[in-house]
Amino acid sequence: MPASLGYSPELLLEQLKRAGNSPVSLGVNVSNARWGQPEADPALAAMTPEDRAALDRYATFANMASGNPAMDAVNYLGGMGAMGLTEGVKLIPGAQDVLTALQSKFLGTAAESFGGKDTSKPNLANLVASHYGFMEGRKRAGGSK
Secondary structure: OOOOHHHOHHHHHHHHHHOOOOHHHHHHHHHHHHOOOOOOOHHHHOOOHHHHHHHHHHHHHHHHOOOOHHHHHHHHHHHHHHHHHHHHHOOOOOHHHHHHHHHHHHHOOOOOOOOOOOOOOOOHHHHHHHHHHHHHHHHHHOOOO
């Protein structure tokens, strides 16, 4: 078994199928587990924060794929850049708290998007899972075979 769920397209797809083959449902299920909601799937709640983060990225990127080559190029490059930055920020102690404060101040959100309750360690598996999710989303959207 891989060190992280995020490195295995087969295991990620298996989790997608468990969520009714819906990236949206998978994202909601993972979010419930990450925030400790009572309706959280016990299997997801029992995973490591790193595996939940990889599933979150997988579902998010699967939803970003449209099947439109130009839109997909923008979404993929922008999304992967943001994920790379997110993983890099995790290497700097306290940086996630600063980004959360800035997000809250400028966007008016109180959620701890950067460094919330279920923060994963810096992990390349999150980038790999993002890629696999996007490719799965493109397949589903008819953008790649």
